[in-house]
Amino acid sequence: MAKSAPAEDSGRLTxxxxxxxxxxxxxxxxxxxxxxxxxxxxxxxxxxxFAQLEPADFKAYLSGSLQKGGELWKELQGKGFVRDHLDFxxxxxxxxxxxxxxxxAAPLHIIVTTLRCNYRxxxxxxxxxxxxxxxxxxxxxxAKKTVDFIFQSPAPTLILEFQGGxxxxxxxxxxxxxxxxxxxxxxxxxxxxVTMVSNFSLLDEExxxxxxxxxxxxxxxxxxxxxxxxxxxxxLGGSGHAETARWLKRFQEQAKxxxxxxxxxxxxxxxxxxxxxxxxxxIVDEYVGLGLPGIFLRQLSPIGFAKRSWGKIGYxxxxxxxxYRETLDYILEINRRGTPFFExxxxxxxxxxxxxxxxxxxxxxxxxxxxxxxxxxxYNGDVYTGDEARMLAQEGDRFFRVGHVAKNAYNDALDNPVxxxxxxxxxLENQPLCSQCAYRPYCGLDSVYxxxxxxxLWGHMPTNERCKLYMGLFDIVFEKLQNPRDREVFExxxxxx
Amino acid sequence: MEFKVSTKTGEVSFSIQKKxxxxxxxQGAAYVLTDRAVAYVEEAKGRYELTLKAKDKADATRERLExxxxxxxxxxxxxxxxxxxLANNRSIMxxxxxRAMVSARRDPADPAQPPAxxxxxxxxxxxxxxxxxxxxxxxxxxxxxxxxAKPDPRGIAKTWEERYGKERTG
Numbered sequence: 001m002a003k004s005a006p007a008e009d010s011g012r013l014t015x016x017x018x019x020x021x022x023x024x025x026x027x028x029x030x031x032x033x034x035x036x037x038x039x040x041x042x043x044x045x046x047x048x049x050f051a052q053l054e055p056a057d058f059k060a061y062l063s064g065s066l067q068k069g070g071e072l073w074k075e076l077q078g079k080g081f082v083r084d085h086l087d088f089x090x091x092x093x094x095x096x097x098x099x100x101x102x103x104x105a106a107p108l109h110i111i112v113t114t115l116r117c118n119y120r121x122x123x124x125x126x127x128x129x130x131x132x133x134x135x136x137x138x139x140x141x142x143a144k145k146t147v148d149f150i151f152q153s154p155a156p157t158l159i160l161e162f163q164g165g166x167x168x169x170x171x172x173x174x175x176x177x178x179x180x181x182x183x184x185x186x187x188x189x190x191x192x193x194v195t196m197v198s199n200f201s202l203l204d205e206e207x208x209x210x211x212x213x214x215x216x217x218x219x220x221x222x223x224x225x226x227x228x229x230x231x232x233x234x235x236l237g238g239s240g241h242a243e244t245a246r247w248l249k250r251f252q253e254q255a256k257x258x259x260x261x262x263x264x265x266x267x268x269x270x271x272x273x274x275x276x277x278x279x280x281x282x283i284v285d286e287y288v289g290l291g292l293p294g295i296f297l298r299q300l301s302p303i304g305f306a307k308r309s310w311g312k313i314g315y316x317x318x319x320x321x322x323x324y325r326e327t328l329d330y331i332l333e334i335n336r337r338g339t340p341f342f343e344x345x346x347x348x349x350x351x352x353x354x355x356x357x358x359x360x361x362x363x364x365x366x367x368x369x370x371x372x373x374x375x376x377x378x379y380n381g382d383v384y385t386g387d388e389a390r391m392l393a394q395e396g397d398r399f400f401r402v403g404h405v406a407k408n409a410y411n412d413a414l415d416n417p418v419x420x421x422x423x424x425x426x427x428l429e430n431q432p433l434c435s436q437c438a439y440r441p442y443c444g445l446d447s448v449y450x451x452x453x454x455x456x457l458w459g460h461m462p463t464n465e466r467c468k469l470y471m472g473l474f475d476i477v478f479e480k481l482q483n484p485r486d487r488e489v490f491e492x493x494x495x496x497x
Numbered sequence: 498m499e500f501k502v503s504t505k506t507g508e509v510s511f512s513i514q515k516k517x518x519x520x521x522x523x524q525g526a527a528y529v530l531t532d533r534a535v536a537y538v539e540e541a542k543g544r545y546e547l548t549l550k551a552k553d554k555a556d557a558t559r560e561r562l563e564x565x566x567x568x569x570x571x572x573x574x575x576x577x578x579x580x581x582x583l584a585n586n587r588s589i590m591x592x593x594x595x596r597a598m599v600s601a602r603r604d605p606a607d608p609a610q611p612p613a614x615x616x617x618x619x620x621x622x623x624x625x626x627x628x629x630x631x632x633x634x635x636x637x638x639x640x641x642x643x644x645x646a647k648p649d650p651r652g653i654a655k656t657w658e659e660r661y662g663k664e665r666t667g
Binding site: 019020134140154171175176180184188189435463 | 525528529530531532571572574575576577578579580581582583604607610611618619623626627630631633634635637638641642
């Protein structure tokens, strides 16, 4: 039986009972924030180091009475928590590694080649259109200008990600963009990667061969066993699960190097709806059975069809966290039984927490990755600060549109006041609650979510469901890090990345 | 600390000494409770007069209103401690946002940035290859459109020129 998430703390800063009486040793303490997790006090700093202290040790640390040279003192000193014993060079390098996204331009460029789709997923964030609306396909002219726009970015690594709609519905443009970008890159000399998110339903041998030959990374949605997958993801042509599973297996075989052509391992994402609850074991078993290395338990966003059907498929952050804890417990159990299998949200957090590296996840950064880490290009050439920003525009709110590939230069999108406002609003140091939160070194805000859910770029954290969700998720991760057996599994996940 | 409770209006009032807490700390503690209460702050000689009005009528009991005020005071103490910790580290973080914005821009004068690969930087052979790609894609799109076109026996989806081969006049 899963424990419920700590409802009284999730979404709130926790309090220290002796806060009024402790005399802070200013010259010795360099922790940035604290939080009670279980029976211990978690302290963190801006480098991303953490320590989980017993209450007596926490009090001794704050008041400067820890035994100098003792085991705990040495641990804290090594992590940059002792103010008069800081290794500035080492800490500066760690800070740079952890925040390397601050020192480069957006690598991720999401290209929506069509809004058309042959699925009608209950939670579709993209508000897709019918198959006959070919005017919602990206034209060749726009495709070429989009690639030209992307190559204006100074980023040494460029990732072109095809999304939709179902991108395979505009296959000629997928092929053109891929080949044109490769050709252009002969002069640009970037680390160029091309990926695609597809439901696989329109895949055939010809397309498969092209994807393999061009080394296009593949990701799909898999919501669990057939009954659950097909309930969430309505396919106009019948059951979509079988085709998804068939092509996933095919790409996995290719990843082993069939015909001497080694391909990337395919990825799969799970979107959690109310129907997902209670199916933790079925879902994980399905993923393990298909040979997938891990799962990403994604929460719903109140955008697109999901907003309109929230009453049917939506849930509170506490409900999601209860499901998340239950599923993570099962995943840890199968790891201990000898099957390596990770959960992506936890792994993203753990990469920051245990390795102090940026995992490349633009939704958990300060400032957010809006235009700084990702840009999204709609079928008509409009440029947005990210894919959720584009999805919001599909709903009629074009606030996050920062340019057009034919009318603006890349720098225009960065100079757009919206780009700057989104960065300012999502800098955690600028947020009253976030600036004092112990999870600040690992967390990030999303101004698109804030606008969609709370009608404000800044949002209101005491009532923000996304804040509650991530605070609860970090609580679960840090709670499990206190358990040596769970920590061992977590360490193995981050070593393999 | 003395709490004045009105269960009728769902309010609890109390004073905070100015010499102990700056206004920004009082505002910070109030912000944390904004999901459950509306906070009114008035300045008086040597103190701030606080009134918390519960948003939920179920919280308008003496016990709950006093608990709310107690929670505010505890939050105030923690807020002060957290602010001290934060102030200790603030200087490290000051330049982050400007650094992020500057690093993300294309700077033609920066030799460390990779080339933009403008059209003119491609050679004739590469440009010819691009023209070929476009022609191939155009042909494929036209073929797909034709193959998936709906039957139109009366030609109602066609333009005048497509039906009669010349512009309509008169």
